[in-house]
Amino acid sequence: MSDKKDITLTVNGRDHNVAVDPRWTLADVIRDHCGQTGTHLGCEHGICGACTVLVDDTPVRSCLMFGVQADGKKIRTVEGLANGDEYHPLQKAFMENHALQCGYCTPGFLMLATGILEAQPDISDDDLNEVLSSNLCRCTGYANIIKAVRAARDEMKAAS
Amino acid sequence: MATATNRMLGHLGDSVERLEDPPLVTGKGRFVGDINFPDQLHMRIVRSDHAHGKIKSVDTSAAEAVPGVVAVWTTTDIDDVPPIDFREGSDPTLALFRQYALARELVRYVGDPVAAVFAEDPYTAEDAAELVTINIEPLPVLINADDDPQDFKGKATTEAAVVEQGYGDIDETFASAYKVVEVDVKVSRHTGVPMECRGAIGRYDEARDVLEMYGAAKVPHRNRDTLCRMLNRPASGMHLFEGHTGGGFGIRGELYPEDVLVCVAAMRLRRPVKWIEDRQEHLMAANHSRQQRHIIRAAVAEDGEVVGLDDELYLDQGGYIRTHGTRVANMTTGTLPGPYRFPVYRSICHFRLTNKTPAATYRSPGRCESTFVRERLMDAVAVAMDMDPIAVRRRNLISLEEMPYGRALDVLGDSVEHDPGDYAGLLDQGLAQIGWDDLQKQLAERRANGEMVGAGISMFFEKSGLGPSDGAKIFIDNSGFIEVVTGGASIGQGFETAMAQIAAEDLGTDYRRIRVVHGQTNRIDYGVGAHASRATVLTGTAVSLTAQAVRAKALDMAAELLQTTADTLTITDGVVHSKDNPTGPSLTLGEIAEALMPTSKLLGGREPYLKGEEWFHIDHQTYPYGHHIAVVKVDPDTGGVEIEKYFIAYDIGRSINPMMIEGQLVGGLAQGVGGALFEEFTYSEAGDPQAVTFADYLMPTLKETPDPEILLTEDFPSIRTPLGIKGAGEAGITGAAGAIASAIDNAIGIPGAVTETPVSPQRLKKILSEHGK
Known part of the structure; x- marks a missing residue:
């Protein structure tokens, strides 16, 4: 196998020094070597979006990026969303609006929505639908996911 | 209380x-992927790339030489492990068609497990798996269940069973019918596709002599019993553990070859063995479902009463018979009459193996298929009798006065007896809520202005609470x-x-x-x-x-x-x-x-x-009921279908948590839309699967999924349960294809146009061009 390379990933504010094979995906590094299993793999070919994380605040499909490419970058995953015991408005909205059933795609939707609401706090309903249609959910039929993200957007806007 | x-x-x-x-x-x-045990091995399956053939040899030497590989197994390494048995117990008539954990002598579909590689890490296991070479002598490939059956191992044909149900004198009823209406309708091969792929971890606790499997789902106790039977273990020495499960839909949690392999390997290799499926494997190895062709006739009286129903269907079971045996055939033939009286009935199911991924149950098995077929037929009866489609249905619904309504039909060992329910009453409520008459006027006006818009309905009864x-x-x-x-x-x-x-x-x-x-x-x-x-x-x-x-x-x-x-x-x-x-x-x-x-x-x-x-x-299952109404717009240039409005009416008997019930209905509908418009496992003539990524197997996104209006009633609590509860898991999907097909017919102005799902843009463009539209 190929030689390992030492990298540093900052995951949810904590530095992880990992010796990685260049072919390891970012998702595998986060899950298997940083111990953060909240990021899920749904297809490993960049379509379902379950593995979405924020890399330097931008939503990224962590199955399509190699761990070495994230060296020195700031990664945010679902484990870092809540502030201690206080839920992020999106987490709260997902629970209140029954926007999850099995919960497998949920971390990907939460991180996608976090990225977009931070970048565009005033995003319109239509544009939000456009963005959210890039991830797949098999349980909810999406209606409650839309409601939850809109509710979180409105709450985050009111709080800012 | x-x-x-x-x-x-x-x-x-x-x-x-x-x-x-x-x-x-x-x-x-x-979730199963999140669970790890010290010293665990990782398993990778080597799968057949031939749809049908004799295994001449399997060369594992190159894989075994890879550093980090601990073992590579073929079927000879587990020749004492019997084929995977049926959940409901052994069935000698079907035993021949069961699947071994690793293919023995023959491969029967692309994806059939042939070898298993066990290695120190998953990357190594996958690398080594690519070095296993399988020499296969191809055999003729059978793709269509309605083609002539072929030989099966020299002992039978691929028509593994013929399942027939019915009552009354079909010949006499059809001979004396005022009119006979026939349709030939196909449901495509598609399936549940949960967002989490499958996974399993086998672990043998030698100190206590307990074999454990993690990653169980759906039916852990039933799978424990089957594994005990297959591996000759006492129930107290075999335990299954369910963690979080990333969607079930009927297909996740059945007992698969990989589950058996991790258990056997954990015992023999004396280390925990973890297997996590990838998506490509999932789409060719986890249970498929649904594929059926029905040729169905209605004998109709002068007033629109359907006095007889005669159905012959071909069920495409794929390469083997898995844990369900013939349950989908049983449920299809047992529920086809739906909410209608149909005093004379016969359905003959040709349960046939092909050289495709094995099929089994997917959310609303049998009802989803039979509801689509029956509701297509009811629309055809309406056209043939020059009646309104609602009026034809109303004429045939079982009335409240006839409830509980028993039929000489079997559904999973339970004789069908409809719970009391007011099918026509709920239909009235639904049509009133959606404003059916006004809707018809609006749609007619829009069609007159050149738009292809239409509405359709599908009625059904569900079953829940099997004892x-x-x-x-x-x-x-x-x-x-x-x-x-x-x-x-x-x-x-x-x-x-x-x-x-x-x-x-x-x-x-x-x-x-x-x-x-x-x-x-x-x-x-x-x-x-x-x-x-x-x-x-x-x-x-x-x-x-x-x-x-x-x-x-x-x-x-x-x-x-x-x-x-x-x-x-x-x-x-x-x-x-x-x-x-x-x-x-x-x-x-x-x-x-x-x-x-x-x-x-x-x-x-x-x-x-x-x-x-x-x-x-419980002495009988409960039989909740409802209907779906779809309003669609067809784009004649692209063949695309936009669902403008969707409505579901359902009598739940008694709600525990209405929010969760609605969640089940809305989520089920999304899968129903997928089956009706997008999802299909297609195969080449050589049996190569053509939908093994999410780029080819198209599931609805937020943009294709309607947010339905729901009428959830508690008018008829079940008489079978003290709380009056009826089930809610499947009604969101059952009526979808029927309602959408009916709406498309209506939108394009071609009665009976849709005879096959999914109504993909290609299929719809073909229909339109054949009719000069």
């Missing part, structure tokens, strides 16, 4: 937030915390919340004070799992009966301690007190539990502990 004045949060009928959610929104779920029995245990500790132990399973549907709400009702506590255990075979002897919309109906009723028994025990003990009688007491928020004097002397459930400890001097002649175990036995 708790009265209105002392309701705590989370009783029956409350749309409370789910107990399941906090770990799932914070990344603390424990015969389930039990539950409840234990309250001396802190007052409550544990409900069930043999149910959680596949994302909100099982824990529903069970906690049911238990809370009688235990007089907040539902958040209750821990619900499921899917752990070492915690309870028996369990029905989560399938056939039975969890809430069957397990929920067992939980309710157990909670009542524990409540009675708590009140009995409290009555002695408070020097009163039990009938004067009630429980509010975990505190037992006088009904008349809520602020008077009281005891917490924890204090009562303490008084019932084995060493307690207050125990008297009672059984120790504040706990109970009760069983619920």
Whole structure:
């Protein structure tokens, strides 16, 4: 196998020094070597979006990026969303609006929505639908996911 | 039961937030991929790339030479492991068609497991798997179940079974019919496709001689029993553990070759063995479903009554018969008449193997297919008789006065007996709510202006709560915390919340004070799992009966301690007190539990502990019912279908948590839309699967999925369950393809145009061009 390379990933504010094979995906590094299993793999070919994380605040499909490419970058995953015991408005909205059933795609939707609401706090309903249609959910039929993200957007806007 | 004045949060009928959610929104779920054991090996399956052939040789030497590879197995390494047996027990007539964990002599579909590589890490296992070479002598490939059957191992043909159900004299009825209407209708091959791929971890605890499997789902107890039978182990030495499950839909959690392999390998290699499926594997190895062709005739009387129904169907089972045996054939032929009377009926199912991925159940198995077929036929009858499609349906619906309505049909060993329900009444409510007559006018105007818009309806009855029995245990500790132990399973549907709400009702506590255990075979002897919309109906009723028994025990003990009688007491928020004097002397459930400890001097002649175990036995399934209405717009240039409006009416009997029921209906509909418009496993003539990525197997995104209007009624609680509960897991999908097909016919102005799902843009463009549109 190929030689390992030492990298540093900052995951949810904590530095992880990992010796990685260049072919390891970012998702595998986060899950298997940083111990953060909240990021899920749904297809490993960049379509379902379950593995979405924020890399330097931008939503990224962590199955399509190699761990070495994230060296020195700031990664945010679902484990870092809540502030201690206080839920992020999106987490709260997902629970209140029954926007999850099995919960497998949920971390990907939460991180996608976090990225977009931070970048565009005033995003319109239509544009939000456009963005959210890039991830797949098999349980909810999406209606409650839309409601939850809109509710979180409105709450985050009111709080800012 | 708790009265209105002392309701705590989370009783029956409350749309409370789910107990399941906090770990799932914070990344603390424990899905199978998240579970690891020290020293574990990783398994990778080498799969056949031929659809049908003789295995001449398998060369594993190059794979075995890879550093980090511990073993490579072919079928000869496990020749003492029998083929995977049927969930309901052995069936000699079907035994020949079962699948071995690793293919023996023949491969029968692309994806058939041929070898298993065990290595120190998953990357190494996958690298080594690519070095295994399989030499296969190709055999003729059978793709279509309606082509002539072929030889099967020199001992049978690929027509593994013919399943026939019916009643009455078909020949005479059709000979004397006013009119005979026939349609030839196909349902495509598609399936559940949960967002989490499958996974399993086998672990053998040599010290205790216990074999464990993690990653179980759906039916852990049934799979434990099958594994014990196959591996010759006692039930006490084999345990299955369900963690979080990323969607079930009928296909996840059945016993598959990979599950057997990790268990056998854990014992023989003496290390934990982990297997996580990738998506490409999933789409060619996990159960497919649905593919059927029906040629169906209706004998119609002059007034539109369908006096006879005669159906012949070809079910494409794929390469082997898996754990379900012929259950889909049974459910299809047993539920095809749906909500209509149909006094004479026959359905003959040719249950045939092909050289494709094995098929089994997917959410609403049999009903989804038969509802599409039947509702296509009802539309055709309406056209042939020049009647309104609603009027034809109304003419044939079973009336409330005829309920409960029995038929000489079998569904999973249960003779069909419709629960009382007002099918026509719900239809009236639904049509009124959606404004059907005005809608027709608006659509006619828009069509006159050149738009291709239309509406369609599909009626159905569902089945739920398959028996015969389930039990539950409840234990309250001396802190007052409550544990409900069930043999149910959680596949994302909100099982824990529903069970906690049911238990809370009688235990007089907040539902958040209750821990619900499921899917752990070492915690309870028996369990029905989560399938056939039975969890809430069957397990929920067992939980309710157990909670009542524990409540009675708590009140009995409290009555002695408070020097009163039990009938004067009630429980509010975990505190037992006088009904008349809520602020008077009281005891917490924890204090009562303490008084019932084995060493307690207050125990008297009672059984120790504040706990109970009760069983619920059901004599018939429950049969909820409803209808779907779709309004669609067709783009003649692209062949695309836009669902403008969608409506679901459903009688649930009694709601536990309406929010979760609606979630089931909306989510089921999304899958129904997928099956109706997008999802299809296509194959080349050589049997190569053409949809093995999400780029080819198209599931609806948010943009293609309607947000339906829902009419959820509780007009007819089931007479089969004390709480009146009927199931909710499948009704969102059952009517979808029928309603959408009907709406498309209406939109393009070509009656009977849609005869096949999915109505892809290609298929719809072809229909339009054939009709000069």
